[in-house]
Amino acid sequence: MTDTATPTPTPTPARSSRRRGVAALLHLRELPVAVALIALVLITYAANPLFLSPQGTKDLLLNATIMIILAVGQALVIITRNVDLSVGSILGLVAFGTGSLFANVPGIPIIAVFAIGLVFGAVLGAVNGLLVTVARVPALVITLGTLYIYRGLNNAWAGGTQYFADDRPEAFGALSVDTILGFPLITLLAVVVVIVVAIVMAGTRAGRDLYAIGSDPDAANLFGIPVGRRVFIAFAVNGVLAGLAGVLYASRFNSVGATTGTGLELDVVAAAVVGGVAIFGGSGSVAGAAIGAVLLTTITSALTALRVDKFWQQAIVGVLILAAIIIDRVASIRTARRLRISEARDV
């Protein structure tokens, strides 16, 4: 709706529709990340074929799963020109809640645990959304505050307690062990999440509204978009996804305790940014964010497989984030210039 005003990679009206399709493909924001990911995987595979062995692939996917879900939620929020720094704390609370449910309510059905985890996440996300939209305070500040509060609640609740995988039913742990066609079940779940959210973002009114809000909140308001309600829902959905990630965390990892998920927030934002979600909102896609998450989590395994000193990993992640921002910048400048030229020609 505000396409011309935003540096989204809208293809210019080219002559033939096929060239237009190719051009659109080449200007996809997700493309650089996807290329980087494929190159990384291929190079690593060439150097160390064990990297893509069934077990290696499974590990890669498992490592990426939780980050993918978190990055998708974060992308929703960032697209509206907000940010949610509390996701690590939400994940921690829900993961610990999951552990304590299984430990204290023997025989509770797994589906019920998922439902409770999602609702719990939704409530925590809704608190963020409510504070941001009602009090009209920047999300960075609010979610920094709730990052501390949720973590504190987790500390107070858990104390020194940790729940281990033995407390949880085997079927629950099996979710992150069993595979279908080589894909772990929880990874398939993450893929479903990405597809559903991507469809909502691309094809529904609410989804397009989020982009409009991120491009220009005031214009969106004047246009009649219920800005507050949409932003609130974005935060709540992000909470749901962080809750889902929390439940899956409890399935994937052995122990959950007071510090589960600490420091995850900046990694998640980084994954979204690497995936081409502009930090100032209005552009990017959840698919890109998901690819960004896979790229960031794959690097660690790839560097290990390439026998690069493990101490270099984080520095390389940093360089990657900076590269992503710079590529994004170059792309948006080029888009802006192209738009200007094509508009001048049309007039």
Added chain:
Amino acid sequence: MSDTKRTEMVEPTATSAVSADTTETLRDEPRGRTGLGRILLGRDAIMIYLLIATIVIAMISIPRFASPVTVGFLLLDVIPVLLIAMPMTLIIITGEIDLSVASIAGLTSALIGVLWQAGLDIGVVLVLGVVIGVAAGAMNGFLVAVVGLPSLAVTIGTLALFRGLALVVIGDNAVANFPPELTAFFTSKLGATGIPTVMIGVLLIIVVFGVLLHFTPFGRGLYALGFSKEAARFVGIHVARSKFWLYVASGGVSALAGIYWTLRYSSARSDNASGLELAVIAAVLLGGVSIFGGKGSIPGVVAGVLLIGTINYALRLGRVSDVVLIIVTGTLLIASVVAPSIVDAVKRRSHDRRVRRELPEPVGSGSVSA
């Protein structure tokens, strides 16, 4: 409370005939209070009253609070946050942010550890530590101010990069054998007052940043920059240059904090000061700096940092478990930003109602509610 009443009285005369949008900016401007009244009722003053009240309550209710030992440990604990909060205040006032500060401190810590172990003179080591911090800050400054990238994204990237470089430099090792007289100096106190000796240096830095922000054209320019970059450029403020030097200063001060951290705990590790960036930002925002830029002051921030430090220390002394402390920090932060906007909303509503009552026939765009 009397504060809000007072402004309500003044408001209508100042803004009644202006359209909805400009009311907003006028509302944030001086509220008809001048001179002493403005200083005594401002946001900074409230923070300072709050700090004093907290200290007094703590002294009364917690037996061992009022002692030189408290002063010493409290200050030793807050020094890193206090140091980094200074450049952070200036950066946030210009509407930017620097998340990489703790990583710069960690990188400095790792580097001085390795250089010291390599047998360099300690003086040279410390100077090189500051140099690497300045260089790291210059890199942030270049990317944000010169290239024009969003600072939030850039400094998330350099947060990972600098922490990563710290790991590359020192790996899993820790260097602990710093000269004892130096580490002793960093924990020494001034006579019987309990005030750490390094506090003199910290105070100096606070004064430098305070003067820079409040009493120089450069500092006034930063506020202008935070309100509107375009307007700031038109009145002749060097936008890019100002921001660049702020990031350099931030890098340098973060390096000092890293050196302090290393020598206070006499341990150089790659994960020193990790996670400190959010604590610093929380304290700065609590101190009344607006995340949108254009608003805030050094006295307010100092009070904010000390308030968090005091509450944490008092609660810990009062045997409140550590876990609640973090909740207190978060709640304070949210309350400090939500409260003014609730007060604002209430004021706006009563103001709107009054305008409607006084002007039954809306004149022009006078009473369009946003």
